Amino acid sequence: MSESTEPTESAGSRTVPAVKYHGTGNDFLVVDAADADGRVPDRGAFAVHHCDRETGVEGADRTGADGVLFMDIDENTVGGDGPVTATMTLVQPDASIAEMCGNGARCAAAWVRERTGADVVDLETPAGVRRAEVRTGDVDGTGGDDRASDADEVTVEVEMGRPSFAPADVPLAADRDEPLVEEPVEGLTVTAVDTGVPHAVAFVDGDAGGVDGLDLESVAPPVRHADVFPEGANVTLATRTGEGTFDQRTYERGVEGETRACGTGAVAVGASARRLGLADRTDLAVSPPGGTLRITVPEDASATLTGPAEREFEIDLAVPESGTGGDE
Numbered sequence: 142m143s144e145s146t147e148p149t150e151s152a153g154s155r156t157v158p159a160v161k162y163h164g165t166g167n168d169f170l171v172v173d174a175a176d177a178d179g180r181v182p183d184r185g186a187f188a189v190h191h192c193d194r195e196t197g198v199e200g201a202d203r204t205g206a207d208g209v210l211f212m213d214i215d216e217n218t219v220g221g222d223g224p225v226t227a228t229m230t231l232v233q234p235d236a237s238i239a240e241m242c243g244n245g246a247r248c249a250a251a252w253v254r255e256r257t258g259a260d261v262v263d264l265e266t267p268a269g270v271r272r273a274e275v276r277t278g279d280v281d282g283t284g285g286d287d288r289a290s291d292a293d294e295v296t297v298e299v300e301m302g303r304p305s306f307a308p309a310d311v312p313l314a315a316d317r318d319e320p321l322v323e324e325p326v327e328g329l330t331v332t333a334v335d336t337g338v339p340h341a342v343a344f345v346d347g348d349a350g351g352v353d354g355l356d357l358e359s360v361a362p363p364v365r366h367a368d369v370f371p372e373g374a375n376v377t378l379a380t381r382t383g384e385g386t387f388d389q390r391t392y393e394r395g396v397e398g399e400t401r402a403c404g405t406g407a408v409a410v411g412a413s414a415r416r417l418g419l420a421d422r423t424d425l426a427v428s429p430p431g432g433t434l435r436i437t438v439p440e441d442a443s444a445t446l447t448g449p450a451e452r453e454f455e456i457d458l459a460v461p462e463s464g465t466g467g468d469e
């Protein structure tokens with residue numbers, strides 16, 4: 142608050158350390174809340190500034206990021222036998238806060254493991270506590286020690302909670318009492334499901350060109366903003382490619398564009414496929430453009446998401462002056 146009335150330091154004169162990670166191409170800057178507290182007065186402006194795909198953080202093959210994960214480790218849980226607990230807050234490129242992020246959770250857990258040595262991490266998110274288990278040496282989950290030499294890549298399995306089609310959970314507009322299942326919404330036939338965040342899932346026939354048969358950047362925005370979704374929705378296209386396998390593309394709320402992968406979206410594809418009778422099994426492989434995610438969607442238990450988390454680089458990021466580039 143006092144920042145605005147006192148002579149401020151120019152943008153960039155203060156920095157905060159960050160580590161860049163990605164999970165199947167969904168990429169995040171991870172910042173320790175202990176470093177950010179007091180130094181990053183406006184987390185939204187910080188995310189807007191550094192996530193920009195043209196002018197944001199540089200250092201790997203892509204400029205910018207899909208969000209900033211602010212991580213607050215509960216020091217009382219470090220060093221014991223049990224899981225380490227950490228609060229995960231995802232601030233998106235438009236400064237909004239997402240309740241949950243599956244690929245972000247994998248990156249967050251890998252970061253916590255790097256800091257504390259813990260293989261099991263309880264991530265506290267606005268959507269609830271999500272347990273994540275970090276594995277090394279068996280990246281594809283098939284057994285063996287296939288990537289043990291690659292210290293920067295781990296496999297993380299995240300408990301994703303139980304997907305819900307209930308109108309109040311998605312949420313759907315207040316006047317809806319029934320789940321939205323295979324209904325036309327703004328040009329797509331969608332099924333709405335909450336996997337920590339709302340997804341509108343539309344299955345596209347393989348003969349119609351599959352997920353690449355539609356121009357996502359033009360078909361998704363009207364659905365993302367449809368009145369039936371009072372808090373908006375992520376828009377996910379899916380195509381069944383075989384028994385238990387699907388292609389996926391997601392247009393994300395908060396990013397306001399397509400991402401290379403979306404973990405809550407992959408679980409949404411699985412849950413919707415089960416509901417629509419498109420999958421006989423509960424363990425599925427869902428492939429967004431950035432790779433393949435293993436998911437399970439059991440009838441009466443938490444869904445799981447398994448995939449890689451890869452550490453890209455460390456960087457000191459300038460703290461923009463409060464308000465720079467943000468709404469506030």
Ligand SMILES: N[C@H](CCC[C@H](N)C(=O)O)C(=O)O
Nearest residue numbers: 242243244338393403404405
């Ligand atoms: N990429 C994330 C989802 C972020 C959700 C966010 N875009 C929203 O609902 O506002 C994932 O891997 O699950």
